[in-house]
Amino acid sequence: MVFSASYIFQQIFNGIVLGSIYALLALGMAVIYGILGLINFAHGALITVGAFCFYFLFSVYHWPFILVIILSVALGGLMGFVLEAIGYRKLRGGPGVSLLITSLGIYIFIENAVKLLVSPQPYAFSMPPFLDKIVSTFITFRLIDLFIIATTITIMICFGVFVKRNKVGIAMRGISESVETARMVGINVNQVIVWSFIVASAIAALTGFMWGSKYGQIAYDMGFMPGVIAFVSIVIGGIGSIPGAVLGGFLIGLIQTFSIGFLPPGWTIYRDAIVFALLIIVLLIKPTGIMGRKESI
Amino acid sequence: MKMICSDGRLTIFKIWMPFIVGLGVLFLILGVCNIIVDNYTLHIITVIGIYIISATSLNLTNGYTGLFSLGHAGFMAIGAYSSVLLTYKVSLRGAYNLPLLPVILGGPDFQWPFLPALITGGILAAIAAIIVGFPVLRLRGHYLAVASLGFMIIVTTLAKGMRFLTRGASGIQVIPHYTNIWNVYTWLAITIFVIWRILQSAPGRAMLAIRESEVSAQSQGINLMKYKLYSFVTGAFFAGIAGGLYAHFARSIRPYEFSFFMTFFIVMMPIIGGSRNIFGPALGAILLITIRYALKPVEEGLGIYGLVELIYAALLIAIMLWRPGGILSRKSDSS
Amino acid sequence: MKTTLLKTESIEVCYGIIPAVRDLSLEVREGQIVALIGANGAGKSTTLKALAGVLYPRKGKIFYKEKEITRLSADRRVPLGITLVPEGRQLFSTLTTKENLRLGAYYFTEPEFKEELEWIYSLFPILKERENQIAGTLSGGEQQMLAFGRAIISKPQMLLLDEPSLGLAPLIIKEVYKIITKIKSTGITIILVEQNIKMAMRVTDYMYLMEAGEITIQGEPLKVMKDEDIKKAYLG
Numbered sequence: 001m002v003f004s005a006s007y008i009f010q011q012i013f014n015g016i017v018l019g020s021i022y023a024l025l026a027l028g029m030a031v032i033y034g035i036l037g038l039i040n041f042a043h044g045a046l047i048t049v050g051a052f053c054f055y056f057l058f059s060v061y062h063w064p065f066i067l068v069i070i071l072s073v074a075l076g077g078l079m080g081f082v083l084e085a086i087g088y089r090k091l092r093g094g095p096g097v098s099l100l101i102t103s104l105g106i107y108i109f110i111e112n113a114v115k116l117l118v119s120p121q122p123y124a125f126s127m128p129p130f131l132d133k134i135v136s137t138f139i140t141f142r143l144i145d146l147f148i149i150a151t152t153i154t155i156m157i158c159f160g161v162f163v164k165r166n167k168v169g170i171a172m173r174g175i176s177e178s179v180e181t182a183r184m185v186g187i188n189v190n191q192v193i194v195w196s197f198i199v200a201s202a203i204a205a206l207t208g209f210m211w212g213s214k215y216g217q218i219a220y221d222m223g224f225m226p227g228v229i230a231f232v233s234i235v236i237g238g239i240g241s242i243p244g245a246v247l248g249g250f251l252i253g254l255i256q257t258f259s260i261g262f263l264p265p266g267w268t269i270y271r272d273a274i275v276f277a278l279l280i281i282v283l284l285i286k287p288t289g290i291m292g293r294k295e296s297i
Numbered sequence: 298m299k300m301i302c303s304d305g306r307l308t309i310f311k312i313w314m315p316f317i318v319g320l321g322v323l324f325l326i327l328g329v330c331n332i333i334v335d336n337y338t339l340h341i342i343t344v345i346g347i348y349i350i351s352a353t354s355l356n357l358t359n360g361y362t363g364l365f366s367l368g369h370a371g372f373m374a375i376g377a378y379s380s381v382l383l384t385y386k387v388s389l390r391g392a393y394n395l396p397l398l399p400v401i402l403g404g405p406d407f408q409w410p411f412l413p414a415l416i417t418g419g420i421l422a423a424i425a426a427i428i429v430g431f432p433v434l435r436l437r438g439h440y441l442a443v444a445s446l447g448f449m450i451i452v453t454t455l456a457k458g459m460r461f462l463t464r465g466a467s468g469i470q471v472i473p474h475y476t477n478i479w480n481v482y483t484w485l486a487i488t489i490f491v492i493w494r495i496l497q498s499a500p501g502r503a504m505l506a507i508r509e510s511e512v513s514a515q516s517q518g519i520n521l522m523k524y525k526l527y528s529f530v531t532g533a534f535f536a537g538i539a540g541g542l543y544a545h546f547a548r549s550i551r552p553y554e555f556s557f558f559m560t561f562f563i564v565m566m567p568i569i570g571g572s573r574n575i576f577g578p579a580l581g582a583i584l585l586i587t588i589r590y591a592l593k594p595v596e597e598g599l600g601i602y603g604l605v606e607l608i609y610a611a612l613l614i615a616i617m618l619w620r621p622g623g624i625l626s627r628k629s630d631s632s
Numbered sequence: 633m634k635t636t637l638l639k640t641e642s643i644e645v646c647y648g649i650i651p652a653v654r655d656l657s658l659e660v661r662e663g664q665i666v667a668l669i670g671a672n673g674a675g676k677s678t679t680l681k682a683l684a685g686v687l688y689p690r691k692g693k694i695f696y697k698e699k700e701i702t703r704l705s706a707d708r709r710v711p712l713g714i715t716l717v718p719e720g721r722q723l724f725s726t727l728t729t730k731e732n733l734r735l736g737a738y739y740f741t742e743p744e745f746k747e748e749l750e751w752i753y754s755l756f757p758i759l760k761e762r763e764n765q766i767a768g769t770l771s772g773g774e775q776q777m778l779a780f781g782r783a784i785i786s787k788p789q790m791l792l793l794d795e796p797s798l799g800l801a802p803l804i805i806k807e808v809y810k811i812i813t814k815i816k817s818t819g820i821t822i823i824l825v826e827q828n829i830k831m832a833m834r835v836t837d838y839m840y841l842m843e844a845g846e847i848t849i850q851g852e853p854l855k856v857m858k859d860e861d862i863k864k865a866y867l868g
Contacts, residue, residue, distance in 0.1 A: 039439040090618055096438045097365045101568060102617040104561065109610035115603030167738060167745075170731050174724045181722045184686060185782065186710025187738050220603070224557070231443055266458075273454035276447030283444055284432045 010139045011261040017145045019253020020152035021207050023246045025230035028200030030245035034176035041103040043204050044227020045110035050076050050205025051212040065128045076205020077198040084197040115220035122219035125212035144213045232279045238289030320486050345586050346481035347542050350488045352566035352578035354535030357492050360572030362528040363508030367560050368445035369536050371452035374555035376418035376537025377544035381472050383414035411475040415541040422537025426530040434525045456552040468551030476546035488535050493575050504528050569616050571625030634661040637821050643692030645682045652678040654845045665822040667832045670842035676825040680794050684716035685709045713789035721779040725768030732767050736782035752781045773804040790821045797828045
């Protein structure tokens with residue numbers, strides 16, 4: 001089977017778009033993991049919340065796009081704040097597995113709350129028409145794809161600058177190295193943790209909009225796989241390394257897209273299994289991941 | 298119930314007597330239930346029994362050895378599919394596109410009786426556990442969780458993909474109804490007994506030591522991988538049994554049933570019921586399944602789907618925050 | 633007469649259930665350098681950690697500027713003007729020199745930080761050279777200076793030093809003590825924990841000798857050292 005150049009580039013482009021979404025999720029998750037040592041499985045639930053919030057405000061109540069985006073993101077941030085205060089703060093410093101279990105419990109709670117309060121059936125998701133425009137050149141894409149990539153790059157750059165220049169950003173890095181030292185030096189660790197949660201959750205809510213736009217459909221369980229894949233991205237890309245997490249996200253986006261685009265049709269269902277097989281391979285060969293720091297697994 | 302024997306000698310009294318008496322009492326209760334209780338409730342009691350087997354075996358790995366595995370449903374799936382493929386009625390195989398057995402397994406005219414097929418399912422699950430265990434059990438905490446989750450996803454994906462063997466996503470139906478309340482509870486008694494004995498013995502103490510601190514355990518000369526595998530494989534074997542029992546009870550299995558949610562459902566049972574008590578998982582199973590059967594009609598009646606899982610999650614979060622060891626634990630226990 | 637800056641009343645500090653420090657009362661005046669000396673395991677570090685808020689006493693009280701701070705956590709003591717240079721320095725080894733200093737001055741705004749940064753660089757010129765170097769790659773002496781810098785950049789009133797000479801070569805130790813004297817001259821009160829009694833004696837105004845969790849002797853260095861037993865035990 002020979003693939004044309006434009007087909008190959010199309011797949012690469014699509015992979016980057018999907019990878020952008022994963023990278024954003026991985027970024028948020030990696031930040032929380034860095035400062036709390038917590039794999040926040042509930043992160044995936046925020047995708048669902050962001051998507052549905054956008055859906056209702058935009059498609060049902062017809063509020064302006066920019067406003068809806070801001071509100072959805074704000075809702076995500078608010079939920080992050082609430083989750084941290086109620087679910088995680090009490091368990092800080094305890095056995096890591098407790099946090100894991102609780103975050104899974106929170107995920108299931110939110111997923112089923114959405115199922116119950118909204119609908120067990122998927123909804124068709126539509127984005128503002130100006131983003132829906134198709135551009136056909138060497139490759140075909142919609143403006144939403146550019147929006148996704150542009151937003152991702154912007155967030156990445158802002159984040160990179162933030163953690164190098166801003167004192168809270170530097171504090172985040174300090175806390176992820178040693179909470180004890182950070183306290184000793186006088187940093188209000190609680191405050192930094194809360195803000196990290198808010199920002200990471202806000203970003204996750206934004207990806208809900210992106211995911212819905214890309215796939216045209218939202219459902220109560222839409223957040224599960226992306227959430228898990230975000231974790232897999234972190235592990236593959238390198239625990240403790242934010243650039244690694246981002247890299248992992250893009251890598252998996254490309255791999256998944258390629259496995260659909262290049263493998264024979266019968267193999268499509270193996271899309272998720274391939275990702276996990278890759279995870280297990282990485283864990284066997286280089287457990288600290290591609291760009292991993294020293295951390296005992 | 299004391300977990301560790303105070304004296305090293307095994308006396309008939311300490312071990313076999315409680316088992317036989319317990320078994321006798323259990324069967325007496327079941328016999329009574331059989332007579333006075335209606336079929337639907339018997340159905341529920343059987344389901345509870347199957348899940349107790351699964352939850353108790355999971356707890357050996359997750360609770361007592363401290364290895365947070367999310368792959369249990371994968372082992373159940375292996376047990377389910379294997380035993381079904383062995384016991385499936387020959388005359389129906391053609392119609393349902395299921396393969397006939399190769400000569401070494403009895404030939405095209407043969408279908409296995411239930412018990413050997415069930416045990417084979419368990420053994421195959423155990424073998425899978427050995428294969429998967431080596432790479433995965435070296436990991437800790439969340440890595441182990443996600444890797445085992447990955448294993449489960451791979452198993453279900455294979456079940457979906459290998460259509461010639463498993464009929465893919467449509468699953469297998471018209472499975473012979475071999476499971477009844479008696480064999481389920483016999484297996485339940487066996488499971489609890491075996492796990493109880495393991496915990497009383499040296500391997501069991503090693504597992505507890507591993508949960509407390511892998512580093513200390515190692516420095517005491519405990520071979521980590523050996524005992525982790527021991528617990529993981531035992532858990533998988535009984536999961537396979539539970540899977541086989543489930544398949545021949547529900548009479549229909551599909552890959553998507555053995556999903557993350559089933560694993561998590563089972564994982565919740567010892568956490569809620571008590572992960573350091575041999576009957577904790579059973580309590581959790583009884584609680585969760587009773588809630589499900591009680592509330593499903595409400596869900597359907599009012600159209601509020603997701604209510605049961607919501608309650609489960611709320612219960613789990615509450616336990617994690619306020620009584621991390623589970624219901625049957627002391628307040629001071631951590632999870 | 634200088635005012636009392638810090639006072640403890642019969643504090644008892646435990647590791648688990650074992651008391652490491654018993655019935656300890658001490659007093660530190662503004663502008664002094666006070667030393668806690670004694671052998672390994674005497675409880676000096678534990679005392680200092682309780683003063684810093686890293687540990688909490690099970691019994692007794694700690695007063696700072698007349699206010700009780702016994703149960704105040706470490707991060708709340710820093711804004712009050714108490715900072716700690718712990719044993720082993722505890723730098724953020726993955727951050728740069730400048731970033732470490734930034735975190736020492738966490739509550740400052742950027743312009744305030746820039747000002748104080750210049751002051752620190754004037755005290756420790758080598759740090760300016762190593763501004764963007766990762767702290768973990770600095771030499772032992774440079775790390776000690778960075779640890780000092782980070783602790784004093786917020787212009788604390790009281791500086792707690794836990795074994796500042798530990799693990800350093802003798803020449804560097806001399807440098808470190810020169811710095812300690814320099815810091816004192818800026819008006820900062822210092823509480824010093826040291827096993828190296830010779831060096832400590834040279835800079836301190838007042839000493840507390842600790843043995844097995846209790847203060848056995850206290851006084852000005854010359855007075856304390858006149859004791860024949862002490863001389864033999866600690867000065868060899």
